[in-house]
Amino acid sequence: MAALEVAAPEPTFGELLRRYRTRARLSQQALSESAGVACSTVADFEQGIRGRPMRETAWRLASALALSGSELDRFVSLGLTHAINGRTRSPSAAAPPFAALLLAHRGDASQMAMACRAGIQSSWWARLEAGERQPSRTMVERIASRLGLGAVERDRLLVAAGFAPAWTVLLYAEWPDAAITRLMARAGGAA
DSSP states (O other): OOOOOOOOOOOOHHHHHHHHHHHTTOOHHHHHHHHTSOHHHHHHHHTTSSOOOBHHHHHHHHHHTTOOHHHHHHHHHHHOBEEETTEEEOOSSSSOHHHHHHHHHHTTSOHHHHHHHHTSOHHHHHHHHHTOSOOOHHHHHHHHHHTTOOHHHHHHHHHHTTOOOSSTTSOGGGSOHHHHHHHHHHHTOOO
16 A cells, blocks of 8 residues: 655744744844844744734744745745734735835835835835735835835836836836736736
């Protein structure tokens, strides 16, 4: 008889958090300080008391752990939840491309500081970063201008938000499939 192969179960968010934290040689306290979250929050995730973090918390922890590539994708997508009418749901993917780019441009600055620089309300910036709001083309251009982004980065923001680039700096091959689909839908074409 052939032996059955049983796949290892997917780790919980807390198990993955603990694995990455110990690999980074950080204490719960050091991670919490670096991520700007309470130490009890980190402990609760690792002990399974809390299941999944809100989007901002997941991104803060990932940033503090210096995750990148597939580890970042796995960590954030496993951890994300959205609050919707008092209930939570897990999204199928990590942050939308536009939100991910905003987070990358923010770096260590606070959401409030970035919103002030961009000339928008901090609550709007938070919603844009969380992928809960879709910006208008004018807003994307204003954000890029106020943040002092060059043409290439401005066009990346425009494409990630579903708009055609101001200049054809980006090659079509670089465009995310979701952005192309949104562009086609806006133009009335089939995707």
